[in-house]
Amino acid sequence: MRSIIPVLLCGGSGTRLWPLSRQSYPKQFSKLVGEESLFQASAHRLSGDGLAAPVVVTSNDFRFIVTEQLAAIEQAASGILIEPEARNTAPAVLAAALWAEIEDPDALLLVAPSDHVIKDTADFRATVQAAIPAAEAGKLVTFGITPSRPETGYGYLELKDSAASDATSPQPLTRFVEKPDAERAAEMLSAGNFLWNAGIFLFSAKTIIAAYETHAPDILTQTRAAVDNAEKDLGFTRLAPEPWAQIEDISIDYAIMEKAENLSVMPYKGAWSDLGGWDAVWLESGPDDLGNVTSDHATAIDCKDTLLRSETPGQELVGIGLDDIIAVSMNDAVLVAHKSEAQRVKEAVSALKARNAPQATAFPIDHRPWGWFESLVIGDRFQVKRIHVHPGAALSLQSHHHRSEHWIVVQGTAKVTVDEDVQLVTENQSVYIPLGAVHRMENPGKVPMVLIEVQTGSYLGEDDIIRYEDVYSRGQGAKG
Template identity: 50%
Template sequence: MTSKIVPVIMAGGKGTRLWPLSRATAPKQFIQFIGDKTLFQETLSRLADPELYEAPIVVTNEEFRFLVAEQAREVGVKLSAMLLEPVARNTAPAVAAAATLASDLFGDKAIIQVLASDHEIVADKSYYDCIRIARDTAAKGKLVTFGISPTEPATGYGYIEIGDKLPEGAHAVKRFIEKPALEKAQKMLEAGDFYWNSGMFMFSIPQLVSELTEYAPNVLKAVGKSVSKAVRDLDFIRLDADAFAKCPDISIDYALMEKTPNAAIVPSPFKWSDLGSWDSVWKTGTRDESGNVATGSTTLVNTRNSLVMSHGVHLAVQGLDDVAVIASEDAVYVGHLKDSQDVGKLVKLLANAPATSKLTETHPTSYRPWGGYTSILNGDRFQVKRIFVLPGKKLSLQKHHHRSEHWIVVKGTAEVTIGENVQMLRENESVYIPLGEIHRLANPGKIMLELIEVQTGSYLGEDDIIRIVDEFGRH
């Protein structure tokens, strides 16, 4: 039985509102926006106090499992578990599954804190004061949420009206309000006693289970079966797919918080944003004297109150006001900041057109458990990639039916297996892998291995890989 808080991080979302940096296979929680850490890594950093927290449980999906593991490793945070959802079923099943696992790992009286992996939070003293108030309130049998002090009449958030103050410092919840129209949001801002619904929670496991039994028994039943049939795979716990698929697709707010008489809210003055649009990224950034937030390779002339970010090409912006100009490696978005809530509609148009659908799904850079690769140039019957392999990692022993490959090492040392032959390649050395030949690439060194791969052949898709041996259990 632990007396510390067990953090549960929700990291499975596939948001596209921050396109083109955010894609279906590389969503915003795993991307560096401002600073040298991703939002997921910033979330992990807020859980660093070993006096307050146990090692976190991360709830994510199959697609992101190696991203989660690698980004946690980069910031030196050990995870207590990584729970893989076979299908997306909203927050109520995810929270129930994590609570069931936390009960097994830390005792059935543990307190869990549910966090989003993609929020921007300033974790100052007021933040940790709120965490402790929420913990003490949850220990008394309340289901606790964090209400953010509103700074404007925002229409993109739900609101919570607070009621009487409770002994531990939280307040009873009077009512939850759906995302309001501007006029209603303005009235709530003026009235006080209304807070933004942050989507962060604190629960004691016994109280959570008790209330799910009463208000969402079908969620609890399906999740219980899914956890009991879960399978361990390397560092991951895979929930049973058939049982989990039977869970209702419902949020913890609808399933529980809006029904229970035991809901409590901690009024929270710390700086918070869900970074749900480019407008909110601009608001949380550090603005220059012209009101601009600029990151990456950029030049701004006679431009005001704008967000300019580049993850690739150099962006030069002249004579504009109130715009977002965002460049990824393969796409550029330009629009008024005030319209940035509607980027999702644009992404749907792109996704529905065969010529542009790939721009909404994947980045030129893809991450794998051993490192990853960036697509540099695609042509008729040839493709050029930059491959990077982490120290001590190796790719699967594999072969291809339709392509041959040339590898040129540009950094580090490569151990190359071709058929029965194993050889070492150093910087500026190269090797040729004929079509159909069994081969493997490994990094035996202490620094990142980087090489340029030139593929030639009649078909160059990623599915032309026949894995013979793979230490990550892929087929």
Template identity: 50%
Template sequence: MIIPVIMAGGTGTRMWPASRKALPKQFAPLLGGDTLFQQTVKRLSDPRFDRPCVISAEDCRFIARDQMGAAGASNVLHLVEPVARNTAAAVLTAALAHRDQPEAVLLISPSDHVISDEAGFHAAVDLGRDAAAEGEVVCFGVFPTHPSSAYGYLQVDRGSDAKVQKVTEFIEKPDAAAATELLGRGNSLWNAGIFMLRVDVALELFKTHASDLLPPCHGGLSLGGEDLGFHRLNRDAFKRCRAIAFDRAIMEKLPSCTVVSLDCGWADLGSWSALRDHQVKKPGGNALIGDASAIDCRNSLLKSTNSDMAIVGLGLDGIVAVATDDAVLVADASRSEDVGKAIEVLNARSAPQAEEFPRCHRPWGFYETLSLGARFQVKRIVVHPGQKLSLQSHVHRAEHWVVVEGSALVTVGEETKLVSENESTYIPLGAVHRLENPGKLPLALIEVQSGCYLGEDDITRYEDIYARDQNEEVA
């Protein structure tokens, strides 16, 4: 029995501006089509796998659930982290959640990797399964194609079989010179960050090497509770976890472990330059995504996330240019690992582009700002079929709703009425109100707000089917 553990709690800051805290890269459509998270879910839905366990951040729990549903996954144990504590705490919590199946094998998988050869991946998992079932700790390595400082490395035993070998040393992300030296050795692999081990083995390793994580992880799990199909970990307990990666807490302390080589088109899209290298190249070595054109350019990535926004590069060499609805990144491709510095600059001046998108996802659907002035804001709101916003009121603003698609069930005070396409309704300042979609098609409306303060925190919530508390300043 193999239980996939899908790690989906990362923020993906190195892929800004297309990836942000509000929609990390694993949930963003970086390549078009399925997101990286959806690709992972589908890859781990093969009959050889048991019910998957997904671990996501609290802010992204509904996005993860929606994308899992779109990927065809319904029977999932979904653990929700109230705070980020890196991968060691996540792995331990997953193991504790399955402690009644001590001999089950956990497959720890990131959700932001590309694997183009699914059959090759499954073949590698099959090779690792037997060793893991016997109590071995199994990791997966990729033969390096170039010296890279973006990955950790695994030193392997030259004399072992090429597909299954022994790891003799874990090597942290090296500098450029050390990466070149490792490539020349011929017996070093990139660490793919994918692991297999039995539940009882995982618990024993944490007891030996990171016992301080056991009480807060156990408390987070046992004191947490079921909520709308999620298992939300207890905040007070889980936040006491030390933030440390699974590699550092456990793997690097092992005297040796087994490594299976991956030959399946693996790529960790951890930076824009990595995405450029992964894409099928156009003439000149350029990667073009979306409405993008290159004129006399070389080795550059041009990406537009908006079908209405064209991006054109002229005479560029080794440049990354990414345009979204509200931000543009232009960077030397060799500096794409440093994109996090852009977020630091934006956060220093409280710019919303650091973490938020104009389109904000909510459990009931999404909204996006179309126009914003000193005392007014115009939004487009889309509510999924059968969903409804919280019962709420505003202290500083009134609202006018115009339905443009579908039908809305609107409550204002004691009155509830159905508002159809091309009809409108008015929400006075201070009125208790709610918006619902009673139909089977999406509801779209235009909201015009007016008032002296238009921030999202001007919400008094009285009732909410999504069990959000008043600290979650969202509609």
């Protein structure tokens, strides 16, 4: 039997789970529910018998996060496609289909967002198996979730009759329904023939490409050009930026699914959530008998139906006498909201952007292919960072125009290059990097290396960097 190719979409930058989800490190890479990130849980769910290694569609800034998180669960992608810029799901899905078509036009693709929660993996896989005959017969299969409440945050799929929602095979679709108001959502729940639109699809590469040829030929032309002119970069495939920039920013629902006549709906009765807000995280986290959910370093006293999360070790969050409250604490930002107002968190992000607050988009920990760093103290002409370098990893050979640096190793051993001098710096030793010096740090050991960096100078931005050599081929710019 032909293996299904999972296609994981993870280029989004959701704001409804701020401050934990931010543009530089969105929710799919965070551990919101359980011990794995949502991306890792999705990769696990879409692996196993009958499922090939996934194709991942992501952005340039997330490419090394993808490979690192897959490696942590002992997986690897068959392809990682880098979008030059975000253009929504229609071109992202098509790019994956065109990539798969090169090897096998009949390949079946299981397309899924990488930030959803489906706890019963076996049940979901069985549902996918039941949809395979329809996909092999040329249907575009979309998965619909049996609703458990009158939800206003999801789009819906209307089936021809209420009995179809309990079917164990794909069913005809009457129409797509936009996100309803509360009254209409209650009516649809009572009707019994409406399913939540999960944004999960199963089809062959040739079937979905043919659908674009019929309903979105301009998107097909430009996306094919972006794939045909893609460049290999280490283990990544960079889609060509010029044709990609000409593609309409549109979802696959609007571009294809709402127009296609060969669409079928596969009902899924199991639990599902897109974690579209902190209220959903509270629900999926399993509230206790009083309705409270608390993380490590969080304490609820005389509280009810409350979510308390401290995301910073050593920072204790305590709630007293709270009812229906969400409180999420990080070392650079705190969110406090009534649970009923959870969908308004994106308004806070907009307000912070208007004030040019870095917390609106920048995660306090900056992930890089060699490890990560975080700023501990920022002053007028100085900054103190903690830098974590993975075993065997190396930063680029670089220099700075506006700052000097002082490195103090606090864990492991660093191999340090400063101009022509190369030395090993061990724990509790330090080295000075003069302004303009060409330098690099490496971790030659088998354990993480951690150092404290003190920067001084007239400008301390991450874009003050010139790269001369880089094992990750990042080029110039703050992240390359």
